[in-house]
Amino acid sequence: IIKTVDITKVYGMGDIQVAALNGVNIDIHQGEFVAIMGASGSGKSTFMNILGCLDAPTSGDYILESIPVARMTKNEKAKIRSQKIGFVFQGFNLLSRTSALENVELPMMYQGLPGHVRHERALEALRAVGLEKRYDHKPNELSGGQQQRVAIARALATHPSMILADEPTGNLDSKTSIEIMAIFQRLNDQGITIVLVTHENDIAQYAKRNVVFRDGRIIKDMMVTTR
Amino acid sequence: IIKTVDITKVYGMGDIQVAALNGVNIDIHQGEFVAIMGASGSGKSTFMNILGCLDAPTSGDYILESIPVARMTKNEKAKIRSQKIGFVFQGFNLLSRTSALENVELPMMYQGLPGHVRHERALEALRAVGLEKRYDHKPNELSGGQQQRVAIARALATHPSMILADEPTGNLDSKTSIEIMAIFQRLNDQGITIVLVTHENDIAQYAKRNVVFRDGRIIKDMMVTTR
Numbered sequence: 413i414i415k416t417v418d419i420t421k422v423y424g425m426g427d428i429q430v431a432a433l434n435g436v437n438i439d440i441h442q443g444e445f446v447a448i449m450g451a452s453g454s455g456k457s458t459f460m461n462i463l464g465c466l467d468a469p470t471s472g473d474y475i476l477e478s479i480p481v482a483r484m485t486k487n488e489k490a491k492i493r494s495q496k497i498g499f500v501f502q503g504f505n506l507l508s509r510t511s512a513l514e515n516v517e518l519p520m521m522y523q524g525l526p527g528h529v530r531h532e533r534a535l536e537a538l539r540a541v542g543l544e545k546r547y548d549h550k551p552n553e554l555s556g557g558q559q560q561r562v563a564i565a566r567a568l569a570t571h572p573s574m575i576l577a578d579e580p581t582g583n584l585d586s587k588t589s590i591e592i593m594a595i596f597q598r599l600n601d602q603g604i605t606i607v608l609v610t611h612e613n614d615i616a617q618y619a620k621r622n623v624v625f626r627d628g629r630i631i632k633d634m635m636v637t638t639r
Numbered sequence: 640i641i642k643t644v645d646i647t648k649v650y651g652m653g654d655i656q657v658a659a660l661n662g663v664n665i666d667i668h669q670g671e672f673v674a675i676m677g678a679s680g681s682g683k684s685t686f687m688n689i690l691g692c693l694d695a696p697t698s699g700d701y702i703l704e705s706i707p708v709a710r711m712t713k714n715e716k717a718k719i720r721s722q723k724i725g726f727v728f729q730g731f732n733l734l735s736r737t738s739a740l741e742n743v744e745l746p747m748m749y750q751g752l753p754g755h756v757r758h759e760r761a762l763e764a765l766r767a768v769g770l771e772k773r774y775d776h777k778p779n780e781l782s783g784g785q786q787q788r789v790a791i792a793r794a795l796a797t798h799p800s801m802i803l804a805d806e807p808t809g810n811l812d813s814k815t816s817i818e819i820m821a822i823f824q825r826l827n828d829q830g831i832t833i834v835l836v837t838h839e840n841d842i843a844q845y846a847k848r849n850v851v852f853r854d855g856r857i858i859k860d861m862m863v864t865t866r
């Protein structure tokens with residue numbers, strides 16, 4: 413489902429260049445559960461943004477479901493993002509002026525789902541992450557871990573075929589993290605592809621495959637043996 | 640240095656009330672190193688905001704260095720915050736339009752330190768967290784863990800006598816987390832009081848005392864034995 417060939421990403425800052433990705437090659441098939449780890453600044457989020465069609469590489473190819481993403485129009489990319497991909501951002505990216513419920517409903521509006529269906533699915537997603545009692549709170553009326561869970565619920569509500577989650581448990585206590593990982597595992601058992609970035613070994617153990625980034629490239633890519 | 644007596648915090652949302660803190664009593668002495676843990680939504684950040692004089696309790700008393708904070712003027716609170724307390728926010732709270740260096744320098748401006756001193760201390764703090772090469776990056780040109788480290792550097796640069804850190808390693812890989820905890824430990828050895836919120840047991844083990852929150856109150860408060 414995902415194939416990247418020699419992906420690079422270079423940011424230009426004046427006459428200084430920052431190479432965030434230095435040639436990333438990976439194949440991920442439908443139904444896989446991949447955990448990505450690596451030092452702070454090693455390129456994980458940059459790579460996730462490319463996988464999620466939110467950013468384009470400087471060079472190299474990204475082929476998603478057999479289609480080269482570089483050849484997609486803006487509209488085709490937006491369509492794939494709203495229908496096929498659920499993205500949990502490292503910084504949550506919630507809209508500050510709307511409630512948790514409205515934040516979770518938002519991506520479904522691009523799918524053209526009717527109001528009562530969006531409402532029902534959003535409540536179901538908030539219930540799954542333990543937040544139905546906070547559905548009417550705005551992000552600044554929620555704790556850090558609650559905001560993170562709203563971001564997770566938002567990625568689940570569209571029933572995507574692939575979930576890209578960037579540090580989804582970074583602000584959660586162990587018990588809540590275990591509940592969230594159980595959700596991801598259940599979705600993966602149903603055939604949904606999951607790629608998640610984490611810096612915790614305990615979380616990476618839930619995945620079936622572990623990939624390690626360093627200085628913008630993959631230095632390790634192996635199956636998880638104990639599971 | 641810190642004494643709280645029956646602190647409560649209630650948020651009113653229409654005719655519904657959310658009790659974030661339900662009677663928190665704690666004494667913390669100068670030079671202590673306290674780790675606060677507890678489930679998502681249990682009141683940790685709300686409590687930290689009160690300790691940092693950023694928010695007031697609904698009832699109860701907060702006595703900081705023998706002075707009841709409720710009787711301080713706005714200016715006296717701002718003075719204490721800029722001179723005595725270094726705060727690392729769970730959401731970083733960096734200014735998006737200025738560089739890492741300027742973000743770190745900002746609290747020192749309230750201390751009236753001259754420009755070259757602020758500049759030197761800010762670079763020193765960024766060096767301590769491994770980010771001197773990124774001093775001119777704005778927050779959106781930094782990775783999640785780099786933003787977190789800028790927030791930490793900002794709290795250190797004013798040379799405070801107390802550091803309040805809300806999940807300072809939530810976005811950091813293990814190696815970087817260990818480096819950050821070494822900094823906190825070194826500062827604590829110099830006599831600086833540290834209160835840090837974490838949801839990771841490994842991180843809590845660096846502290847000398849562990850406090851656990853549940854449903855807005857402290858349910859456990861004990862010394863760390865293995866150290």
Ligand SMILES: Nc1ncnc2c1ncn2[C@@H]1O[C@H](COP(=O)(O)OP(=O)(O)OP(=O)(O)O)[C@@H](O)[C@H]1O
Nearest residue numbers: 553555556557558650659679680681682683684685
């Ligand atoms: N402005 C607000 N209005 C209403 N409720 C609020 C507001 N701010 C926080 N809360 C609620 O207060 C409770 C405690 O929040 P707090 O941020 O202190 O939790 P926390 O322990 O830091 O959680 P986390 O580990 O997720 O960061 C939460 O249930 C939250 O929904």
Ligand SMILES: Nc1ncnc2c1ncn2[C@@H]1O[C@H](COP(=O)(O)OP(=O)(O)OP(=O)(O)O)[C@@H](O)[C@H]1O
Nearest residue numbers: 423432452453454455456457458780782783784785
């Ligand atoms: N817009 C930008 N301009 C310049 N440099 C950037 C920009 N965005 C990211 N970078 C740099 O690219 C590198 C990789 O960033 P990325 O966010 O992918 O790291 P990461 O592996 O997700 O780190 P973390 O674990 O801290 O979240 C970092 O060194 C960062 O400073």
Ligand SMILES: [Mg+2]
Nearest residue numbers: 457502782783
């Ligand atoms: Mg990242």
Ligand SMILES: [Mg+2]
Nearest residue numbers: 555556684729
């Ligand atoms: Mg919090």
